[in-house]
Amino acid sequence: MHILSKSTYIKGLQCEKALYMQKKHPYLRDKLSIEQRARFQRGTDVGVLAHEVFPGGIDMSPNSPSQFPKKVQETMENLSNPEVNVMYEAVFQHNDTLIMLDILVRDGDRWLAVEVKSSLRLSDTYYNDAALQYYVLHGCGVPLSDFRLMYLNGDYVKDGPIDVKQLFKMESAMDYVVEREDFVAQNVERLKAVVALPHSPVVNIGTQCHNPYPCDFQGHCWKLIPKNSFLFTTAMDDEALFQSYFNGVNTNAKMLQVLDPDSEEAHQIEALETNSFYIDYKTLYSLAPQPKPKSVAFLNLLLDRPAVPELDGTRPYEEMILAFALQGEHEQDAAIDPMPPTGPRRDDMAAENCFVWDCFDDHNRWKEAIGLLIERLSRYELIVCFTPQNLTTTLLRHEIIQNQNVGYKIFNLYEVLQEANFYHPAIKRGLTLQRLETALFDEAKLFEHSRILLEATSNDLIGYQQAREDLITENKVVANTYQHLFK
Ligand code: SF4
Structure with missing residues (x-):
């Protein structure tokens, strides 16, 4: 039974x-x-x-x-x-x-x-x-x-x-x-x-596959749907896509016939068919930092929001900075970087031109990140990042900046790419750095970002080391993306 x-x-x-x-x-x-x-x-x-x-x-x-x-x-x-x-x-x-x-x-x-x-x-x-x-x-x-x-x-x-x-x-x-x-x-x-049925009930794929939770049988139910089907686009909402699909518009060719060829949906279908990405370059370049900044750094922040507060003075789910990697665009950025009197140990200073700080082994130190970020970010004209959060809001929340009129500009590739309607078959249900890497460089060295957080809170030295390395690797993808799109 x-x-x-x-x-x-x-x-x-x-x-x-x-x-x-x-x-x-x-x-x-x-x-x-x-x-x-x-x-x-x-x-x-x-x-x-x-x-x-x-x-x-x-x-x-x-x-x-x-x-x-x-x-x-x-x-x-x-x-x-x-x-x-x-x-x-x-x-x-x-x-x-x-x-x-x-x-x-x-x-x-x-x-x-x-x-x-x-x-x-x-x-x-x-x-x-x-x-x-x-x-x-x-x-x-x-x-x-x-x-x-x-x-x-x-x-x-x-x-x-x-x-x-x-x-x-x-x-x-x-x-x-x-x-x-x-x-x-x-x-x-x-x-x-x-x-009690002897066979599985017949249920067509539909909006229920994603709502209210992503169903974990999609690999099975969707296996006959071609990988480049318009059902994997994001420009139209699911309801409209499935309505077309079950009303006979069930192939990319048929869908393209009913779409405006210059619509975002049509561009996404073309990207699916050619397994390449679509981007509205006009919008992308209109968003490019002007004038060209003299100094650029790439920032990868690792934030944690423990459900149960760990530190005195904090609330449930209050955000703290667990680590960051800051990579200057040029090699000399590392050379001019003096060793801070407190904070990161010498072995935390990552190779190449990337500065890494973390408090994995003692979360009580997390506010040290604030002083370090205030000082280090101010060395650059442009800070490039990739995050679904609004970085300016995060920096304001932690008083790393007091208002938006700081000496440097923030350039969030996540927001820029969304605004420029970036799309690639790998993106399917959301833009992540891992999928972006696959889209632009045809590589997938990265992993789900949550893995870094799990490693960083794992309470073991191997996990900490892995989290540091992964932070740097992620930041390199951010740097490569920026250089790829804007150089
Ligand atoms: S993927 Fe899940 S929700 Fe969608 S039809 Fe299959 S079992 Fe139902």
């Missing part, structure tokens, strides 16, 4: 086929990206900390899926054991649907259910999760005094050891989950029927 869980239920709401595949053919799933893995780890860390708000509980987490039936039974026994007042990851099953609840607390002759979220605000998805959990708890006959969502308090400022009572906020979702119970019950029945 196949049991629904919270994650498979949510998957089924997005796409019945995704649910079926997850249950019957999980080996066809795409690999998890590093970013997804990091997000999962963050959720786990916050969940464990949240247990301390209701201390002294029994951890019911099973060691393996085979233990679920035993844990369901133990959870039910604990409900009637007056010595048990708090359970973590209590396991319940009702109508072939299994849930684990983060925290369950005895509240007089009832129980308070708490689900923990590692974010600063609550979204519809969290309420939908809670509705499923309530459906199962109610079905199991657990009398609830309240169902609360617990999440991070953005106003909490760390001062000494973490005060878990201040770190978290709680909001009742009881009214919502009670109201949604019938809706959940209908969906559970529908999804159970899907899982």
